[in-house]
Amino acid sequence: MEKNTVLKRVYVWQLPVRFYHWLNALCILILAITGYIIGNPPAIQSGTEAFKGYWFGTVRFIHFVTAFVFFFNFVFRIYWGFVGNRFAKWNNFIPFKKSDWKGMLRIIMIDILQKESRPLRKIGHNSLAGFTYFILFIIFLLQSITGFGLYSAMSTSWFPKLFSWIVPFLGGDLQARQLHHVLMWFFILFAFVHVYLVFYHDYVEGRGIISSMGGGWKFIEREIK
Amino acid sequence: MKINSPTYWEAMQAKGVNRRDFLKYCAWLGALLGIEASGVGKIVHAMETKKRLPVIWLHGQECTCCSESFIRSSHPVVANVILDDISLDYTETLMAASGYQAEKSYRDTITKYKGEYILCMEGAIPTGNGGVYCCIGGRSMEQILKEAAEGAKAIIAWGNCATHGCVQAAKPNPTGATPVRKLISGKPIINVPGCPPIAEVMTGVIAHVLTFDRIPALDSMGRPKAFYSRRVHDSCYRRPNYDAGLFVETFDDENAKKGYCLYKVGCRGPVTYNSCAIMKWNNGVSYPIQSGHGCIGCSEQNFWDNGPFYKHLPSFPGFPIEKTADDICIAIGAATAAGIAAHAITTNIRKRAEIKEKVEKGRIKNIEKEEGVNNG
Amino acid sequence: MAKRIVVDPITRIEGHLRIEAEIENGKIVDAYSAGTMVRGIEIILKGRDPRDAWAFTERVCGVCTTVHALASCRTVENALDIKIPPNAELVRNLMFSAQQMQDHVIHFYHLHALDWVDVVSALKADPKETSRIAQSISNWAKSSPKYFSDLQKRLTNFVNSGQLGIFANGYWGHPAYKLPPEINLIGVAHYLEALEWQKEVIKIHTILGGKNPHPNYLVGGAPISINIDEANALNMERLNIIHKQLKDAKEFINQVYIPDILAVAPYYLEWSKIGGGLKNYLAYGDLPTNGYNDVSSFKLPRGIILDRNLNEVIDVDGTDEEQIKEYIAHSWYEYEDGSSGPKHPWHGETKLNYTGPKPPYEYLDVKNKYSWLKTPRWKDKPMEVGPLARMLVSYAKGVPEVKGLIDTVLGKLNAPASVLFSTLGRTAARAIEAAVVADWALEFYNQLISNIKNGDTRMANMEKWDPETWPKEAKGVGMTEAPRGALAHWISIKDKKIDNYQLVVPTTWNGSPRDANGNRSAFEESLIGTPVADPEQPLEILRTIHSFDPCLACSVH
Numbered sequence A: 001m002e003k004n005t006v007l008k009r010v011y012v013w014q015l016p017v018r019f020y021h022w023l024n025a026l027c028i029l030i031l032a033i034t035g036y037i038i039g040n041p042p043a044i045q046s047g048t049e050a051f052k053g054y055w056f057g058t059v060r061f062i063h064f065v066t067a068f069v070f071f072f073n074f075v076f077r078i079y080w081g082f083v084g085n086r087f088a089k090w091n092n093f094i095p096f097k098k099s100d101w102k103g104m105l106r107i108i109m110i111d112i113l114q115k116e117s118r119p120l121r122k123i124g125h126n127s128l129a130g131f132t133y134f135i136l137f138i139i140f141l142l143q144s145i146t147g148f149g150l151y152s153a154m155s156t157s158w159f160p161k162l163f164s165w166i167v168p169f170l171g172g173d174l175q176a177r178q179l180h181h182v183l184m185w186f187f188i189l190f191a192f193v194h195v196y197l198v199f200y201h202d203y204v205e206g207r208g209i210i211s212s213m214g215g216g217w218k219f220i221e222r223e224i225k
Numbered sequence B: 001m002k003i004n005s006p007t008y009w010e011a012m013q014a015k016g017v018n019r020r021d022f023l024k025y026c027a028w029l030g031a032l033l034g035i036e037a038s039g040v041g042k043i044v045h046a047m048e049t050k051k052r053l054p055v056i057w058l059h060g061q062e063c064t065c066c067s068e069s070f071i072r073s074s075h076p077v078v079a080n081v082i083l084d085d086i087s088l089d090y091t092e093t094l095m096a097a098s099g100y101q102a103e104k105s106y107r108d109t110i111t112k113y114k115g116e117y118i119l120c121m122e123g124a125i126p127t128g129n130g131g132v133y134c135c136i137g138g139r140s141m142e143q144i145l146k147e148a149a150e151g152a153k154a155i156i157a158w159g160n161c162a163t164h165g166c167v168q169a170a171k172p173n174p175t176g177a178t179p180v181r182k183l184i185s186g187k188p189i190i191n192v193p194g195c196p197p198i199a200e201v202m203t204g205v206i207a208h209v210l211t212f213d214r215i216p217a218l219d220s221m222g223r224p225k226a227f228y229s230r231r232v233h234d235s236c237y238r239r240p241n242y243d244a245g246l247f248v249e250t251f252d253d254e255n256a257k258k259g260y261c262l263y264k265v266g267c268r269g270p271v272t273y274n275s276c277a278i279m280k281w282n283n284g285v286s287y288p289i290q291s292g293h294g295c296i297g298c299s300e301q302n303f304w305d306n307g308p309f310y311k312h313l314p315s316f317p318g319f320p321i322e323k324t325a326d327d328i329c330i331a332i333g334a335a336t337a338a339g340i341a342a343h344a345i346t347t348n349i350r351k352r353a354e355i356k357e358k359v360e361k362g363r364i365k366n367i368e369k370e371e372g373v374n375n376g
Numbered sequence C: 001m002a003k004r005i006v007v008d009p010i011t012r013i014e015g016h017l018r019i020e021a022e023i024e025n026g027k028i029v030d031a032y033s034a035g036t037m038v039r040g041i042e043i044i045l046k047g048r049d050p051r052d053a054w055a056f057t058e059r060v061c062g063v064c065t066t067v068h069a070l071a072s073c074r075t076v077e078n079a080l081d082i083k084i085p086p087n088a089e090l091v092r093n094l095m096f097s098a099q100q101m102q103d104h105v106i107h108f109y110h111l112h113a114l115d116w117v118d119v120v121s122a123l124k125a126d127p128k129e130t131s132r133i134a135q136s137i138s139n140w141a142k143s144s145p146k147y148f149s150d151l152q153k154r155l156t157n158f159v160n161s162g163q164l165g166i167f168a169n170g171y172w173g174h175p176a177y178k179l180p181p182e183i184n185l186i187g188v189a190h191y192l193e194a195l196e197w198q199k200e201v202i203k204i205h206t207i208l209g210g211k212n213p214h215p216n217y218l219v220g221g222a223p224i225s226i227n228i229d230e231a232n233a234l235n236m237e238r239l240n241i242i243h244k245q246l247k248d249a250k251e252f253i254n255q256v257y258i259p260d261i262l263a264v265a266p267y268y269l270e271w272s273k274i275g276g277g278l279k280n281y282l283a284y285g286d287l288p289t290n291g292y293n294d295v296s297s298f299k300l301p302r303g304i305i306l307d308r309n310l311n312e313v314i315d316v317d318g319t320d321e322e323q324i325k326e327y328i329a330h331s332w333y334e335y336e337d338g339s340s341g342p343k344h345p346w347h348g349e350t351k352l353n354y355t356g357p358k359p360p361y362e363y364l365d366v367k368n369k370y371s372w373l374k375t376p377r378w379k380d381k382p383m384e385v386g387p388l389a390r391m392l393v394s395y396a397k398g399v400p401e402v403k404g405l406i407d408t409v410l411g412k413l414n415a416p417a418s419v420l421f422s423t424l425g426r427t428a429a430r431a432i433e434a435a436v437v438a439d440w441a442l443e444f445y446n447q448l449i450s451n452i453k454n455g456d457t458r459m460a461n462m463e464k465w466d467p468e469t470w471p472k473e474a475k476g477v478g479m480t481e482a483p484r485g486a487l488a489h490w491i492s493i494k495d496k497k498i499d500n501y502q503l504v505v506p507t508t509w510n511g512s513p514r515d516a517n518g519n520r521s522a523f524e525e526s527l528i529g530t531p532v533a534d535p536e537q538p539l540e541i542l543r544t545i546h547s548f549d550p551c552l553a554c555s556v557h
Ligand code: HEM
Pocket: A027, A028, A031, A032, A034, A035, A036, A038, A039, A040, A060, A063, A064, A067, A068, A070, A071, A143, A144, A146, A147, A148, A150, A151, A177, A178, A180, A181, A183, A184, A185, A187, B270, B313
């Protein structure tokens, strides 16, 4: 059944959400790069004396500073999940309703397996994306508590100390590091797939999803009755 | 039998120590334990009035290196500990009596000094198969430990065996080796991990109990804070090399000869809580890292299963030994990239019609503005 | 009817040993030796990185710490065909020597001496006379009357305290104690001095391996790098500590240990006829001077003596699957094929299968399985291993230092060589070995210095470090001489992991239960005929068993 549609411009991503998104993406980029270097420092043959250099310490410093930015940016996003617009609301992410699960199944059919060709009409996140972000948020949390748990051993400040319990809980610093390290890979894989899917949706649906994280606007079909 | 034991002071007098040296000794002991000068008077008093503390030292699944480490102590030397400070009433390694006579020594102490003796446990306790994997005098270690713990004033769990299970508890733990803290509750337990612990940490813990008449402050894992609150890495003398990014790449390479950091050959210093780098071993002579080998994390729980020792990242459970999390994740990453590529190609085939339709129909006709209000 | 007595725990050894003995007319007519603790380290090693095995196997024992690490590195190097640099061989020899000296001294003074020295009798000694005797047997400085009277005072106070600690319920006053009070007092003095000394000599391990117990090893060499112009490596200050300890060790052994043996032995000469036990002796040899692969370069030679025939030394080969094998006829294990063996270690299996009585128990079921030790045999023959075996093989092979010292000692005691085949002989052989090794260790040190002087600072061969360079399958055996005797590890590596790892340990040879043919191993055999004056105080059993320096953690692993 052929229908006529027009595109309607909708303000979806409020400025704080966009700001959060790009700051977050930047933090993760920096954390993954510095973290990878911490885990696998390159072989630099050097004749210098140790006192002349501090580059590895600097890499770690950047990691820790960025970690704080990352964490509080994330805390801010949680706050915005309660006060932001309906697309920013926390309930976008948690599949409470049966329809959320049904929606996810449909997305899989349409976008992943490509058994159906009709795009789903959703303004904010589709339910699968929302759920993925939910998982991602949990991983943000895990990464933060393992990170600050590890950091608590090198810090005298009260804040990282709040997380010191995680280390014995996981069975030691090595376990905490192993988890922290593996989770880095989760972010890398997520970013791959996420960026691809954003491009994919833009390409297939033409609703300006990429630019929506810039200006906040999406273009949504509306049927012409 | 009437106990008429000399106090430390008396014991030292008997050794020909004069009052002045005795006070010096107390001050020095105070300095060792980090007591301020005002607290030294307390030590003097304690040493003047106390009888020797009865100690029962049990041996479970162990290699006896904790006992061996103990006798290496330099301050105090162990001869003084066992002749002047404690009454080591039972330890299979050193006691004169065997068999029935040994058991008698044990029984005498747990009955005569009920509630007063310190129980030291060296080794893990096998709980598999009814405890048959470690029996002494026909009784299982588990039976003996439970009995001895009953009347103990406090328990000291020596070494990684008694605190975490150590090598016998490494996968697949064939005998059900179990640490003290998982079997005994309702008693203060001082966990002194390490494989073995540093000698002076061991005698330091005992001296602490004797001198201050209370167990040392413990961290959340029951370890004395005085010895286990820092990572080896935090006090490692190679740390400047770490911060400067100067690493040994393989053993005995140029960098090794310059004493660079051992991080990349697997050093567990960054994840290991112990005093090695501060106190060093065998009276301050060296410690693993100073002698060119990375820390293997011997005071940590499960350190045997965190191998291989020469990789900074351990191998990933269920995968071949030489594969770390990175290798596995890179493989997953490659698979994902391939998946994305395949998906992109399929998209261009299967969604072709839809994309074309939209491009050709040019749908943008009417644009309405919707306010970003909270109506969701 | 024979009376069965049980001694459990046997103390002043490493680990959990139980002896059940049948006594008739004041003599032992049959004996059973049981190891009552097992950890399953061979099971735990499966599937792990071969380069890590040294650390696991080192934890087999903290008393003979390092020897398993050494055997393990050699095993892996043998399997992967890795040759280590000469300096690494010297470092290993130095660590070996330090271990041997320290362990032998500890054994004599802290584990064995109280079988011969009556601590309580020392209270009656005359300090002046003690001093006279001490000065007549050695030049050791601590021998003044004041020194001994101070010590005696300290001891008196200790005994008067009523808290006898480790000396409580000892066999003091037993008729088998024969030493005069003065020699007993010397014994007590040296007990304490040896306790001080042992913590010094092991600093050699601390320098070279970072700690003791359980210093670090490295497959392919040694972890410590040499750089005499660097604070962070083996430099002159580090070498000086080693040198000082080696010189002090030599002095302690020659001025204290050997004189004490010579002073005590004449009072116990009847023990040169007791406790001989088996007639076969096995040594793998060690202390290579031209690389481990050149057996002919070993300071301590390899070989077997059969039937106490010192005119012939037979070769031993760990790779020959017909030579060394293990039975489990009386051990709590199960072989896959249901047999009780014997199996060569490359085909060895470790599957725990306890069939003994449920604890608490009174007696073991000695007709069936009764120990956690397996029973190793060489061509189906039981073998004694240890310092005595090593000294006999060295003597028979004519190692000049050993031959010289043995002849001197026998001369001083005015005794024939046959006295060596005994409880006393074992104890004397250990001291002789310590003295010989003390000399050799200084040679190794000098060799190391001369290598460095000549510009060779190599310490590790890392060519085959990367598992990618390994063959798909490999097999190896690594041998050494632990303080308590011949020690070997066998490995098979498959897909870069340990497929099978088997240890056959000195005390496994000596302390094992009988084999499938009913032949006794060394502990059991040597107890036959031992007198027991008072079954309630089995001092004589301790003497013979202690002469082997048992290590049960080792033997079972
Ligand atoms: C997206 C977020 C993050 C990523 C991808 C990331 C990644 C990494 C990686 C790969 C390592 C090296 C681990 C190893 O191989 O041993 C590391 C180390 C570490 N990270 Fe993060 N990290 C993130 C967030 C955080 C946060 C929020 C903290 C909080 C403080 C943190 C603290 C640490 C600390 C303390 C270390 C250990 C550094 C050291 O011991 O020198 N990380 N991180």
